[in-house]
Amino acid sequence: MEVVVRIPTPLRGLTGHRAEVRASGGTVREVLGALEAAHPGLGERLLDGRGALRRYVNLFLNEEDLRALGGLDAAVRDGDRLTVVPAVAGGAPELTEDRIARWARQLLVPGFGAAGQERLMASRVRVIGADAVAAPALVYLVQAGVGTLWIDDPDLVGPADLGGWLFGPGDSGQPRAAAAVAALAPLSRYVAVEGYPMGGVPTATLVVASSSAQALSSAETARRARIPHVVLEAEGEGGSFVSVPVGAPCYACARTVAGTGRPPAPAAAALAALAAQELLQLIADPAAVTGRRVELIRGVTASRTSSRLPGCACAPKEELAPETA
Amino acid sequence: MSLAGPVDLRAYACPLTWVKTRVALERLALGQVLEVWLTAGEPAESVPRSAVEDGHRVLSVEPLAAAQAGAVRVLLQKGAPPAALA
Numbered sequence A: 001m002e003v004v005v006r007i008p009t010p011l012r013g014l015t016g017h018r019a020e021v022r023a024s025g026g027t028v029r030e031v032l033g034a035l036e037a038a039h040p041g042l043g044e045r046l047l048d049g050r051g052a053l054r055r056y057v058n059l060f061l062n063e064e065d066l067r068a069l070g071g072l073d074a075a076v077r078d079g080d081r082l083t084v085v086p087a088v089a090g091g092a093p094e095l096t097e098d099r100i101a102r103w104a105r106q107l108l109v110p111g112f113g114a115a116g117q118e119r120l121m122a123s124r125v126r127v128i129g130a131d132a133v134a135a136p137a138l139v140y141l142v143q144a145g146v147g148t149l150w151i152d153d154p155d156l157v158g159p160a161d162l163g164g165w166l167f168g169p170g171d172s173g174q175p176r177a178a179a180a181v182a183a184l185a186p187l188s189r190y191v192a193v194e195g196y197p198m199g200g201v202p203t204a205t206l207v208v209a210s211s212s213a214q215a216l217s218s219a220e221t222a223r224r225a226r227i228p229h230v231v232l233e234a235e236g237e238g239g240s241f242v243s244v245p246v247g248a249p250c251y252a253c254a255r256t257v258a259g260t261g262r263p264p265a266p267a268a269a270a271l272a273a274l275a276a277q278e279l280l281q282l283i284a285d286p287a288a289v290t291g292r293r294v295e296l297i298r299g300v301t302a303s304r305t306s307s308r309l310p311g312c313a314c315a316p317k318e319e320l321a322p323e324t325a
Numbered sequence B: 001m002s003l004a005g006p007v008d009l010r011a012y013a014c015p016l017t018w019v020k021t022r023v024a025l026e027r028l029a030l031g032q033v034l035e036v037w038l039t040a041g042e043p044a045e046s047v048p049r050s051a052v053e054d055g056h057r058v059l060s061v062e063p064l065a066a067a068q069a070g071a072v073r074v075l076l077q078k079g080a081p082p083a084a085l086a
Helices: A009-015 A028-038 A042-046 A097-102 A113-121 A135-144 A176-187 A212-224 A265-284 B016-026 B042-053
Strands: A002-006 A020-024 A057-061 A081-086 A124-128 A148-152 A192-195 A204-208 A229-235 A238-244 A292-297 A300-305 B003-008 B033-039 B057-063 B071-077
Touching: A002 A028, A009 A042, A009 A081, A020 A028, A028 A042, A042 A057, A097 B016, A113 A265, A113 B016, A124 A135, A135 A148, A135 A176, A135 A204, A135 A265, A148 A176, A176 A192, A204 A212, A204 A265, A212 A229, A212 A238, A229 A265, A238 A265, A265 A292, B003 B016, B016 B033, B016 B042, B033 B042, B042 B057, B042 B071
Parallel strands: A002 A081, A124 A148, A124 A204, A148 A192, A204 A229, B003 B033
Antiparallel strands: A002 A020, A057 A081, A229 A238, A238 A292, A292 A300, B033 B071, B057 B071
């Protein structure tokens, strides 16, 4: 049985910088054995001395957590995909001298500091949407030093994207995700900027949806996976974003339907920068952020703590009274 | 009283003097004391001031030994950060 193994950025030094390699075996354990034979050193990064999966490594077999499938002795079939995801706790990069110098001023911002910056460095942020509205947020996230930035956008660069923060005339008609990766990767050597890998599990998500329906569906996906997220909608004279820490009232609870059309570019850029800042706070100091909705209309912000709509599915189970459900 | 450091910041300028001091303080337990070496003048004035603003205590600011002319030795005791801004 030959499976495709997806290798995370920190371990690609052991696979000749390949993101995907193939290995054979009847079970996951055998596949990992073959992987170690082909790429010496990889095995010991995944398994401890007794052959158990290291605590800070997650393996996903076709997007199912291996621990839920019975562990390393789970059987594999031809063409299965095995994804290696290092968890936040282990193997995180250190806040070295050069990194302290790189983020000196950010380290002084309340809510960041060394511990917060280390959480940013260990984070994997998925951004859904890479259009002109999302572009300032993408730049901000790279400059702020998230660990990995995954760009998830199936569309092509269109006329409305040009002349903004990321795309030039030469990008017209190119896939937006790839063009954004090419524009963002040179901005920081500390951040891995990649297209979103199918099945990749982020630690936080920023949704910059092209439609309300997509915003609602992406936000709900993140909520169900217990991934903190911020949802940005640029509309009318400015727009709004909603932050949803784990367990907070969901995006559908906090949003309101208002406005039409796209706001002027400077307003959209200001909004995107604020939304990126909110997501960074959510990663650096999760306890400091309650779910809220921030509006930016004609240059003026207003913030409102999210409150849960009665009976919404995002409520903790014990709060949902069965007789009214 | 356990003494952490010394952190030698004589080669650095603002804002890195304070950034590095703050990162070092963040890694200590409440009440622990950090020894920092700074160039006399601006760094020796602004780092203790920033430390006080951040809720720490300045125990002493004194010249380093004669061989290290132009430098000061600062002892900072880690305190609780001021209440977060709303």
